[in-house]
Amino acid sequence: MLSFVGSICLAAAALQVSAVSSYFPVSTTKVTTCDSLGNVHRLSCDYGVITVQTVLYGRMNKETCSEGWSDNLSDINCSQKDSADVLKKSCDGKTSCEVAVNAFRSSDPCLGTYKYLESTYGCFISAPTPSNQSSVVCEHSTAHLRCDQGQVIRLNSASYGRRDSTTCSAGRPQSQIQNTNCERSVVDKVAPVCNDENSCSVRATNTEFGDPCSGTYKYLHISYTCVTKEPSDLSSVVCEKSTAHLRCGQGQVILVKSAEYGRRNSSTCSAGRPQSQLQNTNCVRSVTDRVKKICNDHSSCFVSASNSDFGDPCYGTYKYLKVEYTCKCLAAAALQVSTASPSSALSTTKVTTCYGEGNLHRLSCGWMN
Numbered sequence: 001m002l003s004f005v006g007s008i009c010l011a012a013a014a015l016q017v018s019a020v021s022s023y024f025p026v027s028t029t030k031v032t033t034c035d036s037l038g039n040v041h042r043l044s045c046d047y048g049v050i051t052v053q054t055v056l057y058g059r060m061n062k063e064t065c066s067e068g069w070s071d072n073l074s075d076i077n078c079s080q081k082d083s084a085d086v087l088k089k090s091c092d093g094k095t096s097c098e099v100a101v102n103a104f105r106s107s108d109p110c111l112g113t114y115k116y117l118e119s120t121y122g123c124f125i126s127a128p129t130p131s132n133q134s135s136v137v138c139e140h141s142t143a144h145l146r147c148d149q150g151q152v153i154r155l156n157s158a159s160y161g162r163r164d165s166t167t168c169s170a171g172r173p174q175s176q177i178q179n180t181n182c183e184r185s186v187v188d189k190v191a192p193v194c195n196d197e198n199s200c201s202v203r204a205t206n207t208e209f210g211d212p213c214s215g216t217y218k219y220l221h222i223s224y225t226c227v228t229k230e231p232s233d234l235s236s237v238v239c240e241k242s243t244a245h246l247r248c249g250q251g252q253v254i255l256v257k258s259a260e261y262g263r264r265n266s267s268t269c270s271a272g273r274p275q276s277q278l279q280n281t282n283c284v285r286s287v288t289d290r291v292k293k294i295c296n297d298h299s300s301c302f303v304s305a306s307n308s309d310f311g312d313p314c315y316g317t318y319k320y321l322k323v324e325y326t327c328k329c330l331a332a333a334a335l336q337v338s339t340a341s342p343s344s345a346l347s348t349t350k351v352t353t354c355y356g357e358g359n360l361h362r363l364s365c366g367w368m369n
């Protein structure tokens with residue numbers, strides 16, 4: 001038995017409140033397991049880690065786990081002390097855990113009454129301790145930046161050139177490493193590729209960045225921080241000639257954070273497309289303002305990904321539209337939504353793809369991996 005007692009609106013509200021604390025609650029779940037030999041109590045989080053909130057081993061009503069036990073329901077104010085400790089020890093901090101109900105039978109809080117184990121727990125995302133990472137790769141190599149699951153890259157600095165004579169010097173003639181006063185900031189080139197991505201790759205070449213000091217063997221030095229992607233962030237990617245239908249739950253409205261039309265990598269919207277239409281991965285046009293106009297403050301909106309709407313940032317490349325947005329609760333709604341529902345959809349997205357040779361229909365969720 002499993003029911004969803006949290007709600008997206010509450011989670012989002014709590015998220016704002018807890019901005020200063022180190023945890024983001026994502027959901028709250030209740031699990032009930034009847035006390036029969038061999039039954040297993042299982043908690044799991046799709047996203048984040050478990051923090052056990054309440055545990056009851058006993059009986060507090062006549063309905064739960066009553067089938068076939070009508071003679072054993074008399075005590076409905078029965079709970080074992082210390083049962084929370086048992087579950088916390090096995091579950092807190094894990095993404096899933098299983099505990100046999102047997103583990104709770106060490107003492108009997110109500111002899112003759114048929115009991116059950118009921119727990120509520122939250123799934124929490126731990127905030128990162130923002131630590132600065134850095135990557136240095138020599139000219140003609142590729143830098144691979146990477147963050148843990150659920151985190152994204154926030155670029156601090158990126159430079160291409162040479163600042164000392166030791167980095168990337170092995171086997172190089174003196175003449176290629178003596179100019180240590182050669183540096184070019186390449187943040188403007190790296191940021192569009194890496195910021196807000198979980199991982200990215202950047203080639204350290206003159207083709208990419210220009211040559212700040214001809215004859216010198218250079219390197220690319222990138223410094224970045226991995227930050228937690230807000231669980232309330234949604235993202236929708238639709239391929240060219242498709243229409244995104246962004247939609248928020250009842251009582252919520254869309255708040256667009258960013259929108260781009262173009263191509264940043266060769267894997268998205270690539271199925272069945274010739275290589276020539278995918279190889280330009282340095283084609284991005286910001287269409288944030290336009291999409292904001294269409295979608296902001298509406299509970300749903302349609303945005304079509306087409307050259308006629310956004311212009312063509314790279315002729316001959318098959319493009320896609322990526323919209324990042326949040327569903328914002330209307331204040332009044334946030335108070336109403338604490339009732340249990342069997343499951344809550346975070347967002348519903350509709351994708352329409354025009355009939356045309358080679359068009360791709362792509363669905364994705366920005367959250368819950």
Ligand SMILES: *[C@@H]1O[C@H](CO)[C@@H](O)[C@H](O)[C@H]1NC(C)=O
Nearest residue numbers: 060075076077078079080109
């Ligand atoms: C349930 O039991 C506790 C002590 O075990 C007592 O304080 C409480 O008043 C009881 N509640 C009811 C509704 O009987």
Ligand SMILES: *[C@@H]1O[C@H](CO)[C@@H](O)[C@H](O)[C@H]1NC(C)=O
Nearest residue numbers: 071072110111112113114115
């Ligand atoms: C259920 O009630 C019967 C009769 O009172 C008793 O013999 C039995 O032990 C009870 N079972 C449990 C699991 O408490």
Ligand SMILES: *[C@@H]1O[C@H](CO)[C@@H](O)[C@H](O)[C@H]1NC(C)=O
Nearest residue numbers: 130131132156157223224225
């Ligand atoms: C990381 O780098 C940024 C920008 O250079 C700086 O503001 C911040 O204090 C650094 N953080 C840590 C933990 O070193």
Ligand SMILES: *[C@@H]1O[C@H](CO)[C@@H](O)[C@H](O)[C@H]1NC(C)=O
Nearest residue numbers: 199237264265266267268322
């Ligand atoms: C390509 O871009 C899409 C959309 O931004 C992203 O979801 C995906 O993880 C990227 N893939 C790679 C391999 O970088």
